[in-house]
Amino acid sequence: MSFVPNTDEDRKAMLAAIGVQSFEDLLKNIPAAARFRGELPIPSELSEYEALRKMGAMAEKNLAAHGQICFAGGGAYDHYVPAAIGTLMSRSEFQTAYTPYQAEVSQGTLQAIYEFQSMICALTGMDVSNASMYDGASSTGEACLLAASHTGRNEIVIAGPLHPNYLEVCRTLCEGREINVREVYGGDGAADLAMLRKEVSDKTAAVIVQQPNFFGCIEDAKEIGAVAHAAGALFIMAVDPVSLGILTTPAECGADIVTGEAQGLGISLSFGGPYVGIFAVKNDLLRKIPGRLSGMTVDRDGKRGFTLTLQTREQQIKREKATSNICTNQGLFMLCATIYLSLIGKQGLVEVATSSLQKAHYLAERMSVLNGFKLKYNKPFFKEFVVETPVAPSRIIDDLAKKNILAGIDLARFEGTGEGLLIAVTEKRIKEDMDFLVDSLKAYAK
Amino acid sequence: MNFPANLKYTKDHEWLRVDGANAYVGITDYAQSELGDVVYVDITASGDVKQGASFGTIEAVKTVSDLFLPAGGKVLEVNQKIKNAPETINKDCYNDGWIIKIQLANPAEANGLMDAEAYKKLIGH
Numbered sequence: 001m002s003f004v005p006n007t008d009e010d011r012k013a014m015l016a017a018i019g020v021q022s023f024e025d026l027l028k029n030i031p032a033a034a035r036f037r038g039e040l041p042i043p044s045e046l047s048e049y050e051a052l053r054k055m056g057a058m059a060e061k062n063l064a065a066h067g068q069i070c071f072a073g074g075g076a077y078d079h080y081v082p083a084a085i086g087t088l089m090s091r092s093e094f095q096t097a098y099t100p101y102q103a104e105v106s107q108g109t110l111q112a113i114y115e116f117q118s119m120i121c122a123l124t125g126m127d128v129s130n131a132s133m134y135d136g137a138s139s140t141g142e143a144c145l146l147a148a149s150h151t152g153r154n155e156i157v158i159a160g161p162l163h164p165n166y167l168e169v170c171r172t173l174c175e176g177r178e179i180n181v182r183e184v185y186g187g188d189g190a191a192d193l194a195m196l197r198k199e200v201s202d203k204t205a206a207v208i209v210q211q212p213n214f215f216g217c218i219e220d221a222k223e224i225g226a227v228a229h230a231a232g233a234l235f236i237m238a239v240d241p242v243s244l245g246i247l248t249t250p251a252e253c254g255a256d257i258v259t260g261e262a263q264g265l266g267i268s269l270s271f272g273g274p275y276v277g278i279f280a281v282k283n284d285l286l287r288k289i290p291g292r293l294s295g296m297t298v299d300r301d302g303k304r305g306f307t308l309t310l311q312t313r314e315q316q317i318k319r320e321k322a323t324s325n326i327c328t329n330q331g332l333f334m335l336c337a338t339i340y341l342s343l344i345g346k347q348g349l350v351e352v353a354t355s356s357l358q359k360a361h362y363l364a365e366r367m368s369v370l371n372g373f374k375l376k377y378n379k380p381f382f383k384e385f386v387v388e389t390p391v392a393p394s395r396i397i398d399d400l401a402k403k404n405i406l407a408g409i410d411l412a413r414f415e416g417t418g419e420g421l422l423i424a425v426t427e428k429r430i431k432e433d434m435d436f437l438v439d440s441l442k443a444y445a446k
Numbered sequence: 447m448n449f450p451a452n453l454k455y456t457k458d459h460e461w462l463r464v465d466g467a468n469a470y471v472g473i474t475d476y477a478q479s480e481l482g483d484v485v486y487v488d489i490t491a492s493g494d495v496k497q498g499a500s501f502g503t504i505e506a507v508k509t510v511s512d513l514f515l516p517a518g519g520k521v522l523e524v525n526q527k528i529k530n531a532p533e534t535i536n537k538d539c540y541n542d543g544w545i546i547k548i549q550l551a552n553p554a555e556a557n558g559l560m561d562a563e564a565y566k567k568l569i570g571h
């Protein structure tokens with residue numbers, strides 16, 4: 001499909017084909033009183049250069065992560081994006097294509113989706129993955145809807161600290177269906193199993209845990225899963241796929257549904273999106289999952305081909321009986337994640353995860369030695385941790401921004417998360433970066 | 447197309463075969479031909495079901511249709527063969543491809559259904 005705009009000749013030919021003299025003739029049925037006369041009050045056109053200058057000036061007001069030493073995380077991480085990804089994903093066949101509805105014509109797209117699905121299953125240990133979701137938050141929300149529909153129960157229990165944005169999205173999606181979402185959390189950085197056992201009942205459709213959780217702490221997922229199953233509830237894990245380089249797979253922890261945010265797999269920070277969500281299940285939930293599914297088959301000549309399959313789940317066929325209205329995916333960013341995983345391979349992901357973990361622990365250790373700085377939670381963590389600070393985190397963040405350090409996230413931005421500075425460390429941070437941060441914090445040490 | 451004379455038919459293209467106090471239910475040759483390849487049958491009803499109520503859905507590649515019970519009764523058995531081989535319904539919709547077996551609540555309800563001739567007229571055959 002060509003994206004070249006119509007010329008005056010094109011317009012003339014189109015009008016002639018329908019037997020109309022001018023464009024105005026098409027509007028003659030609109031009452032004169034309703035027609036706008038005069039000039040539309042919009043500024044005149046800019047040249048390409050003028051437009052670039054104007055947009056450029058606006059863009060300059062933003063702080064781009066690539067110009068900073070970034071310790072900000074909170075669900076979106078500054079992991080390395082290999083150069084090959086940008087080159088491949090900006091090919092016009094990928095970048096300009098809308099989600100295919102005559103899907104089988106787009107064999108390349110369907111094959112890429114199939115590869116993505118296969119990789120997610122390999123990473124998570126689950127039986128089936130869909131073609132991707134919008135992001136980790138909406139994916140988790142959809143898991144709530146599936147659990148409620150599957151169990152016939154209307155309560156979702158969140159075990160431990162879930163990302164506040166994820167929680168809000170779950171509540172928004174559940175509100176219309178009158179599904180009650182409630183948190184069960186004691187405030188010490190991770191889920192409280194004793195508390196959970198008391199709160200989960202035969203009213204609970206699912207227990208959700210984020211792994212690692214919002215504060216970066218590693219949850220005892222297997223035990224939480226056991227509590228869910230003992231009550232006949234489903235077990236949903238919202239994961240960081242990078243962490244799966246070293247953590248036990250969700251399948252081994254007993255997850256029925258795995259959701260999560262794949263931004264860390266080769267997608268740049270981009271001011272919060274677009275990102276890409278994952279959604280994977282055990283076989284018995286196959287017919288209830290939202291979104292698209294690519295399947296491998298053979299054509300009538302026996303040659304391998306790919307199709308969208310089990311489309312009868314989707315709303316365009318099942319209408320009000322569908323469990324979800326999602327009938328698309330994040331094709332371009334799903335592709336980025338697929339290219340990323342192919343490039344770094346199984347061993348590479350282990351290395352990314354290990355490097356992030358080790359560096360985060362190095363930084364945490366060095367920071368804890370400073371007077372007035374203390375690790376808030378006494379729990380094992382992956383690549384993120386919360387630090388109590390001697391002065392307000394926002395002051396530290398603002399001051400250090402002048403040195404091109406993005407010091408972290410001030411938890412005061414969120415409701416219900418308590419206070420502190422949430423710091424993330426990825427494989428991109430070198431020792432000098434972290435030592436520079438620690439040195440810069442010395443000024444605040446009591 | 448085939449419409450056995452010993453069966454009763456509904457306007458939603460199900461057939462009923464009375465067998466003493468019980469009855470077998472399936473979909474007609476016309477229905478399976480219109481649907482195309484059947485890929486999945488989901489029986490959602492159990493226990494007592496009223497005449498005309500939906501007892502499940504039948505899935506083809508591009509469509510899902512409700513299955514309606516021709517006469518009220520208690521669900522006794524679901525045909526396990528069509529679980530793993532749903533294409534049986536396309537191949538043999540009246541015998542091997544039966545869907546559920548019920549105990550009739552009110553045998554008179556079966557009498558009120560269409561016979562083969564009436565059904566053939568309905569679908570224009």
